[in-house]
Amino acid sequence: MKHFAAAAAALLALSAAPPAWACSTCACGDYTITLMGAEKPYAGRLRGAIDFSARSETKGRSGQLDYRDIDEWRTSIGLSYSLDPRLTLGAQLPLVRKRVRSGNLGEIESRGLGDADLLLRWVAWQDKEMPRHMAGVRAGLRLPTSAQISDDNGDLVDIDAQPDPGAAAPSLGLWYGYYRFPLFISASGYTMAYGDGNQGFEPGDAFVGSLSAQYALTDALAVQAGLDARHTRTNRFSGVDDPDSGGSLAMGFLGAALRFGPDLLVHAGVQLPLHDALDGAQQEDTAYRAGVAYDF
DSSP states (O other): OHHHHHHHHHHHHHHTSOOOBOOTTOOOSOTTHHHHOSSOOOTTOEEEEEEEEEEEEEESOTTSTTOEEEEEEEEEEEEEEESSSSEEEEEEEEEEEEEEEETTSOEEEEEEEOOOEEEEEEEEEESSSSOSEEEEEEEEEEOOOOOOOBOTTSOBOOGGGSSBOOOOEEEEEEEEEEEETTEEEEEEEEEEOOOOOGGGEEOOOEEEEEEEEEEESSSSEEEEEEEEEEEEOOOEETTEEOTTOOEEEEEEEEEEEEEETTTEEEEEEEEEEEEEEESSSEEEOOEEEEEEEEEO
């Protein structure tokens, strides 16, 4: 009962916080890995994590009125708790800053709290008492907590400049982990089904996959490499398809993780576009990620 009370308090504290977020194609890879812990869980583990990402994309054709150059900086604050060695619950809330330059040379900048995520990871199978192989279910619910940002005149800014779309999105998928020091391999894949967002925006449903490997050079330092991918359906705005949305993207990841003592982990890395099959006129640029996790 004490475990459930602690987990409920952690989830409530983050999910009750206020607003903001936008485009459904932003995530490439499993953004919950650091918070939920890809390593073996243990009962009573309470983890706090802060993750930062910087990315940019372009939409539309240069010189045309539909052109958008979008920069996004996202800081996600999260908390997770393992009720037992099989079940981990978590919550995550992003603080988002976005800058959009349009084809008419206008520029919009917004910042605010983003759509919150409630998360669950369950170990459904392991091969023995001290397992090398584990697999299970990953589920989540994105909450439409996003505020709608207005300009100095009180008018809503463009949906591309809003921190988040304000669309509910349940997610469901599978994960796998292989553990044999100094090598660790993890894989996950999940679908996200979006509801209607703000301003008549309807984000396209998405499938997101991630494959990563970590090799420990020492007890404290590990190098990481991986492949992150996503496939999204076309976005709609006021019932009309957005031709510059949807499609598939794969990005390679290179990074490193450094542990300080038994409880503090710092990590950083870069995502590089490898395969671009995005629909219409859109392009994803190199992205950067960094973060810190601490086990209380």
